[in-house]
Amino acid sequence: MTQKPNTRQAPISRDTDRSQAAILRAARDEFTEHGFAGGRVDRIAVRAGVNKRLIYYYFGNKDELFLSVLEHTYADIRQAEQSLHLDALEPVEALRTLVSFTWHYFLDHPEFLSLLASENLSRASHLKQSGKIREMHSPLVQLLDRLLERGQAQGLFRSGIDPVQLYISIASLGFFYLANNYTLSVIFGRDLRAADALEERLAHMTDLVVGYASSRPDTL
Amino acid sequence: MTQKPNTRQAPISRDTDRSQAAILRAARDEFTEHGFAGGRVDRIAVRAGVNKRLIYYYFGNKDELFLSVLEHTYADIRQAEQSLHLDALEPVEALRTLVSFTWHYFLDHPEFLSLLASENLSRASHLKQSGKIREMHSPLVQLLDRLLERGQAQGLFRSGIDPVQLYISIASLGFFYLANNYTLSVIFGRDLRAADALEERLAHMTDLVVGYASSRPDTL
Amino acid sequence: MTQKPNTRQAPISRDTDRSQAAILRAARDEFTEHGFAGGRVDRIAVRAGVNKRLIYYYFGNKDELFLSVLEHTYADIRQAEQSLHLDALEPVEALRTLVSFTWHYFLDHPEFLSLLASENLSRASHLKQSGKIREMHSPLVQLLDRLLERGQAQGLFRSGIDPVQLYISIASLGFFYLANNYTLSVIFGRDLRAADALEERLAHMTDLVVGYASSRPDTL
Amino acid sequence: MTQKPNTRQAPISRDTDRSQAAILRAARDEFTEHGFAGGRVDRIAVRAGVNKRLIYYYFGNKDELFLSVLEHTYADIRQAEQSLHLDALEPVEALRTLVSFTWHYFLDHPEFLSLLASENLSRASHLKQSGKIREMHSPLVQLLDRLLERGQAQGLFRSGIDPVQLYISIASLGFFYLANNYTLSVIFGRDLRAADALEERLAHMTDLVVGYASSRPDTL
DNA sequence: TATGAATGAGAATTCATTCAT
DNA sequence: GATGAATGAATTCTCATTCAT
Numbered sequence: 001m002t003q004k005p006n007t008r009q010a011p012i013s014r015d016t017d018r019s020q021a022a023i024l025r026a027a028r029d030e031f032t033e034h035g036f037a038g039g040r041v042d043r044i045a046v047r048a049g050v051n052k053r054l055i056y057y058y059f060g061n062k063d064e065l066f067l068s069v070l071e072h073t074y075a076d077i078r079q080a081e082q083s084l085h086l087d088a089l090e091p092v093e094a095l096r097t098l099v100s101f102t103w104h105y106f107l108d109h110p111e112f113l114s115l116l117a118s119e120n121l122s123r124a125s126h127l128k129q130s131g132k133i134r135e136m137h138s139p140l141v142q143l144l145d146r147l148l149e150r151g152q153a154q155g156l157f158r159s160g161i162d163p164v165q166l167y168i169s170i171a172s173l174g175f176f177y178l179a180n181n182y183t184l185s186v187i188f189g190r191d192l193r194a195a196d197a198l199e200e201r202l203a204h205m206t207d208l209v210v211g212y213a214s215s216r217p218d219t220l
Numbered sequence: 221m222t223q224k225p226n227t228r229q230a231p232i233s234r235d236t237d238r239s240q241a242a243i244l245r246a247a248r249d250e251f252t253e254h255g256f257a258g259g260r261v262d263r264i265a266v267r268a269g270v271n272k273r274l275i276y277y278y279f280g281n282k283d284e285l286f287l288s289v290l291e292h293t294y295a296d297i298r299q300a301e302q303s304l305h306l307d308a309l310e311p312v313e314a315l316r317t318l319v320s321f322t323w324h325y326f327l328d329h330p331e332f333l334s335l336l337a338s339e340n341l342s343r344a345s346h347l348k349q350s351g352k353i354r355e356m357h358s359p360l361v362q363l364l365d366r367l368l369e370r371g372q373a374q375g376l377f378r379s380g381i382d383p384v385q386l387y388i389s390i391a392s393l394g395f396f397y398l399a400n401n402y403t404l405s406v407i408f409g410r411d412l413r414a415a416d417a418l419e420e421r422l423a424h425m426t427d428l429v430v431g432y433a434s435s436r437p438d439t440l
Numbered sequence: 441m442t443q444k445p446n447t448r449q450a451p452i453s454r455d456t457d458r459s460q461a462a463i464l465r466a467a468r469d470e471f472t473e474h475g476f477a478g479g480r481v482d483r484i485a486v487r488a489g490v491n492k493r494l495i496y497y498y499f500g501n502k503d504e505l506f507l508s509v510l511e512h513t514y515a516d517i518r519q520a521e522q523s524l525h526l527d528a529l530e531p532v533e534a535l536r537t538l539v540s541f542t543w544h545y546f547l548d549h550p551e552f553l554s555l556l557a558s559e560n561l562s563r564a565s566h567l568k569q570s571g572k573i574r575e576m577h578s579p580l581v582q583l584l585d586r587l588l589e590r591g592q593a594q595g596l597f598r599s600g601i602d603p604v605q606l607y608i609s610i611a612s613l614g615f616f617y618l619a620n621n622y623t624l625s626v627i628f629g630r631d632l633r634a635a636d637a638l639e640e641r642l643a644h645m646t647d648l649v650v651g652y653a654s655s656r657p658d659t660l
Numbered sequence: 661m662t663q664k665p666n667t668r669q670a671p672i673s674r675d676t677d678r679s680q681a682a683i684l685r686a687a688r689d690e691f692t693e694h695g696f697a698g699g700r701v702d703r704i705a706v707r708a709g710v711n712k713r714l715i716y717y718y719f720g721n722k723d724e725l726f727l728s729v730l731e732h733t734y735a736d737i738r739q740a741e742q743s744l745h746l747d748a749l750e751p752v753e754a755l756r757t758l759v760s761f762t763w764h765y766f767l768d769h770p771e772f773l774s775l776l777a778s779e780n781l782s783r784a785s786h787l788k789q790s791g792k793i794r795e796m797h798s799p800l801v802q803l804l805d806r807l808l809e810r811g812q813a814q815g816l817f818r819s820g821i822d823p824v825q826l827y828i829s830i831a832s833l834g835f836f837y838l839a840n841n842y843t844l845s846v847i848f849g850r851d852l853r854a855a856d857a858l859e860e861r862l863a864h865m866t867d868l869v870v871g872y873a874s875s876r877p878d879t880l
Numbered sequence: 881t882a883t884g885a886a887t888g889a890g891a892a893t894t895c896a897t898t899c900a901t
Numbered sequence: 902g903a904t905g906a907a908t909g910a911a912t913t914c915t916c917a918t919t920c921a922t
Contacts (some may be wrong), residue, residue, distance in 0.1 A: 015906070035341040037257035041892060051908050056893065058906095074407070116400060117337045121255040124402035137407045164408050165424050172396030177388055180336060180395075182344035187294070187357045188384050204385045211435050212428045235881080261917060271883045273919085282917065455885070475781040477697035481913065491887050496914065498885095514847070556840060557777045561695040564842035577847045604848050605864050612836030617828055620776060620835075622784035627734070627797045628824050644825050648872045655871050676902075701896060711904045713898085722896065883922085891915065899907070 020058050022048040027055075028069045032111040035118035036066050036126075066119075067126040071133060073115055077105055078136055086143060091151035092210060098147075099209050103174045103202050113179040140167065148213075157213045166213070173205040240278050242268040247275075248289045252331040255338040256286050256346075286339075287346040291353060293335055297325055298356055306363060311371035315433060318367075319426050323394045327418070333399040360387065368433075377433045386433070393425040460498050462488040467495075468509045472551040475558035476506050476566075506559075507566040511573060513555055517545055518576055526583060531591035535653060538587075539646050543614045547638070553619040580607065588653075597653045606653070613645040680718050682708040687715075688729045692771040695778035696726050696786075726779075727786040731793060733775055737765055738796055746803060751811035755873060758807075759866050763834045767858070773839040800827065808873075817873045826873070833865040 026047035031039045041062055045052035059065040084101055086094040106113055119127055127133055144163035151157030177184070181192045191197065246267035251259045261282055265272035279285040304321055306314040326333055339347055347353055364383035371377030397404070401412045411417065466487035471479045481502055485492035499505040524541055526534040546553055559567055567573055584603035591597030617624070621632045631637065686707035691699045701722055705712035719725040744761055746754040766773055779787055787793055804823035811817030837844070841852045851857065 019906080035255065035257055035338075037255055038341070040890090042890085052892095053894085053908060054906080062892065114341065116403060117341055118255075120400045120402050121258070121334065121337055121341070122402075124406050127403055127406045130406075133407055134409055137409075141408070162420070162424070164410065165421065168397055168404065169393060169424065169428060172392045173389060175396050175400075176392035180340045182340050182342075183336060183347055184388065186344050186347045186350075187353055188361070189354055189357075190384065200382070201385065204382070204389065208389060208428055208432045211432050215431050215435065239881085260915090262915095272917095273883060274881080276918070277881075459885080475695065475697055475778075477695055478781070480911090482911090492913095493887060493915085494885075502913070554781065556843060557781055558695075560840045560842050561698070561774065561777055561781070562842075564846050567843055567846045570846075573847055574849055577849075581848070602860070602864070604850065605861065608837055608844065609833060609864065609868060612832045613829060615836050615840075616832035620780045622780050623776060623787055624828065626784050626787045626790075627793055628801070629794055629797075630824065640822070641825065644822070644829065648829060648868055651872050651875050652868045655875065679902085700894090702894095712896095713904060714902075716897070717902075884920105885922105886920070887916105887918085889916090892913090894912070895910090897908085899905105901904085901906105 019048075019050055019054060023050060023055055023058060023065070024069060024072060027065050028073065028111050028115070031066060031069055031118065032114040035114070036062075036122055037118075039066075041065075063126055063129075067129055070115055070119060070126060071130055071136075073109075073112055074133060074136055077109070077112060078140060080105060081140060081143070086147055091147060091154060091156050092214065094147050095151070095210055095213060096206055099170055099173075099206050100202060102170050103205060106174045106178050107198070110178075113175060116175070117179055151213065158215060161213060166209075169212075170205075170209055173208065174201075177201055239268075239270055239274060243270060243275055243278060243285070244289060244292060247285050248293065248331050248335070251286060251289055251338060252334040255334070256282075256342055257338075259286075261285075283346055283349075287350055290335055290339060290346060291350055291356075293329075293332055294353060294356055297329070297332060298360060300325060301360060301363070306367055311367060311374060311376050312430065312434065314367050315371070315430055316426055319390055319429050320422060322390050323422050323425060326394045326398050330398075333395060336395070337399055371433065378435060381433060386429075389432075390425075390429055393428060394421075397421055459488075459490055459494060463490060463495055463498060463505070464509060464512060467505050468513065468551050468555075471506060471509055471558065472554040475554070476502075476562055477558075479506075481505075503566055503569075507569055510555055510559060510566060511570055511576075513549075513552055514573060514576055517549070517552060518580060520545060521580060521583070526587055531587060531594060531596050532650065532654065534587050535591070535650055536646055539610055539649050540642060542610050543642050543645060546614045546618050550618075553615060556615070557619055591653065598655060601653060606649075609652075610645075610649055613648065614641075617641055679708075679710055679714060683710060683715055683718060683725070684729060684732060687725050688733065688771050688775070691726060691729055691778065692774040695774070696722075696782055697778075699726075701725075723786055723789075727790055730775055730779060730786060731790055731796075733769075733772055734793060734796055737769070737772060738800060740765060741800060741803070746807055751807060751814060751816050752870065752874065754807050755811070755870055756866055759830055759869050760862060762830050763862050763865060766834045766838050770838075773835060776835070777839055811873065818875060821873060826869075829872075830865075830869055833868065834861075837861055 023044065026044045027039070030044045030047060034040070039062075041055060042052060044065075045055055048055075055065060059068060081098075081101070084097060086098060089097060119125075141163055144167055148157060148161050148163055148166070152159050152161075177192065184190075185192050192201075243264065246264045247259070250264045250267060254260070259282075261272060261275060264285075265275060268275075275285060279288060301318075301321070304317060306318060309317060339345075361383055364387055368377060368381050368383055368386070372379050372381075397412065404410075405412050412421075463484065466484045467479070470484045470487060474480070479502075481495060482492060484505075485495055488495075495505060499508055521538075521541070524537060526538060529537060559565075581603055584607055588597060588601050588603055588606070592599050592601075617632065624630075625632050632641075683704065686704045687699070690704045690707060694700070699722075701712060701715060704725075705715060708715075715725060719728060741758075741761070744757060746758060749757060779785075801823055804827055808817060808821050808823055808826070812819050812821075837852065844850075845852050852861075
């Protein structure tokens with residue numbers, strides 16, 4: 001009883017981890033499909049295959065659960081960005097890679113777009129409660145900072161580019177197109193999800209961003 | 221939106237118009253603040269100062285009410301765009317004007333951003349039911365088409381620019397920044413609503429768009 | 441529509457009053473039997489024969505409903521006290537009448553005892569929210585004040601009796617016996633609700649109170 | 661309460677005692693603050709610093725736990741009463757002492773008042789299940805009986821006083837004032853817990869009880 | 881047109897209790 | 902003895918919608 005060998009994985013926490021992970025996954029899907037206000041705790045429980053009570057046991061309430069989902073979602077994209085090793089690439093190539101990565105990440109992770117949109121409808125009320133979200137983002141800013149500096153030093157990029165503004169622009173161009181694709185498709189009567197449309201969009205985005213960074217301000 | 225001429229006695233129809241307008245205004249505000257799923261019919265009635273039943277009398281149900289709000293919102297921005305008379309401006313100036321207008325319209329009309337985000341969380345389920353939304357947008361595309369053609373003819377703009385892509389990009393750069401300003405402010409720890417930040421953003425956006433349109437593709 | 445003759449009872453408010461009264465009665469009974477924490481809104485709805493939603497429509501929530509019940513309950517006993525017209529009685533007789541009335545009121549209105557006990561378990565959290573409860577009690581204090589003064593002027597009562605202390609004592613002697621009758625019956629193994637026990641209790645209480653008021657302090 | 665001699669190894673039984681005592685203390689506090697219906701088993705576990713399951717292991721369920729708390733509470737006050745050694749005091753002094761003791765016990769032990777009130781809201785449903793509560797109270801009645809007899813024999817007390825009625829009255833006067841102090845303070849707008857108010861109350865109570873016991877019935 | 885009253889279906893959350901170890 | 906995980910049955914409260922006038 002008392003000499004439980006701690007050299008192997010604690011067996012009890014296995015189920016805990018599995019249950020928590022299942023709840024998080026289910027919550028992510030539910031909130032992605034319906035937003036925070038439209039998401040249902042009941043459906044999350046069914047999706048996760050756990051008792052509804054367990055959600056409250058682990059996550060407190062719907063709001064805290066949503067925040068957990070958000071934090072995991074942000075952690076995922078930030079981690080993926082770090083895996084690009086942009087520092088190892090030549091500046092223009094690094095910028096192209098970042099634009100392309102962001103675009104494809106948004107394409108492959110609709111939950112990111114949806115959760116973000118929902119959280120902004122809530123005026124970031126959940127994110128504001130997070131203790132770890134800020135520190136999660138300084139590496140990204142530093143990464144961009146290094147990239148821009150390298151480019152400027154090599155005479156490839158214009159000077160005075162704000163890394164945060166640039167990142168927001170990169171994200172903007174993909175986000176708006178993909179997150180609002182439903183309404184855009186209706187109002188313009190086009191299928192913005194068609195393969196060639198997507199390809200064209202990435203080219204357009206890259207043109208915009210790289211064109212901007214590489215240009216002489218005075219040429220405008 | 222509904223300018224059906226009423227030849228019948230005026231007093232009643234005036235009240236009708238007033239009530240309908242009050243409901244629409246109240247609904248717009250409510251949905252802007254809480255999104256579609258989070259918006260409450262009860263609160264709309266209170267905000268409009270009318271009996272809840274009247275909302276159903278005029279608009280059928282919550283979904284149709286939301287659609288009405290959306291249609292009015294789109295009508296407003298499209299009409300404002302036409303009032304710019306871009307055709308009368310020199311191409312580059314016209315493009316700058318459009319970027320600036322779009323930015324300031326988003327700034328002054330947070331309801332547009334919020335309703336758009338909410339409707340996309342619903343996968344455009346309301347807008348799809350609209351009969352008039354499509355035709356509302358062809359003038360915009362035509363406007364952009366003429367502008368780009370003029371610029372290309374004068375050798376000011378690169379060729380092959382898709383007007384829809386360009387419009388989406390212009391909207392993107394402002395939309396993402398403003399609509400997601402809540403989460404962005406948290407994750408980057410900056411006040412993106414500060415006066416100088418807003419000014420800087422518009423300059424950045426204009427640089428991006430005009431720089432792109434004016435550039436030789438091969439220079440990239 | 442607009443010329444609704446107001447000379448007869450407003451027909452609309454009939455049902456309103458009936459529903460509200462039914463809810464209040466049902467709530468009073470439910471809270472009497474189970475206390476505030478043990479009372480169930482569902483059961484109140486069933487008891488009142490109304491839709492559960494209507495309770496929230498009229499009373500907001502469980503706490504406000506409980507407060508309403510409390511206020512009505514206090515109003516009832518205070519009104520009944522005023523109906524005794526103690527001012528018209530000779531002082532000693534008036535005091536006996538008040539003791540007897542209080543005792544019989546408690547006997548006939550178990551809800552008063554139970555609601556009071558429950559509210560004190562809640563540390564008067566509901567009553568503290570009441571705007572009208574204070575003013576409801578000043579007439580009682582004034583009544584007692586006049587009674588004691590008359591008795592002292594006639595040399596029938598000792599001087600220096602605090603009306604609030606006296607009223608609390610009168611209420612105490614009946615309240616404890618009746619409200620705690622369940623535990624007292626168990627621990628003393630007696631049926632305190634038997635007719636002769638009740639009679640004896642009233643005699644005992646009257647002896648205590650009248651004996652005290654009539655006595656010379658120094659004779660003790 | 662449970663003095664079964666444990667001849668087995670001490671260490672385990674000591675932990676047992678400690679856990680049980682911690683649970684009882686925690687339960688007493690929880691039920692005192694929230695009553696039986698409002699008390700939470702979860703909170704008791706946290707307060708006691710033990711696993712929730714342990715509560716069920718030792719006490720079966722919430723009801724039995726509450727009964728245990730009640731029995732201990734009654735045992736405490738009855739034992740304290742016996743420690744007064746009223747038999748050694750002169751009758752009037754003994755009566756004064758009992759009134760004063762009861763008052764101060766209630767003041768120092770709010771749990772007694774609260775648990776009693778809660779149990780009566782439950783119509784003594786727990787106490788009725790107790791096998792030992794009855795026998796716990798006969799010594800008290802005998803004590804009072806002896807006291808009254810001594811006083812009557814010495815011509816100090818009136819005859820025909822029922823010891824149970826007298827004890828109930830003594831308890832009444834303090835209980836109502838202290839247990840219902842929350843509502844009384846609100847309705848009378850006085851701080852009944854102020855030091856001078858408490859002092860005055862004890863004097864008033866003593867006057868009432870001793871005055872009554874010492875008086876000639878016919879003098880009224 | 882307009883309204884106060886009313887409702888059924890469901891929403892988040894709670895709670896005492898038990899399972900498996 | 903002791904514990905973390907898990908649960909079914911409530912419980913309060915909400916919401917879009919309709920009834921009756």
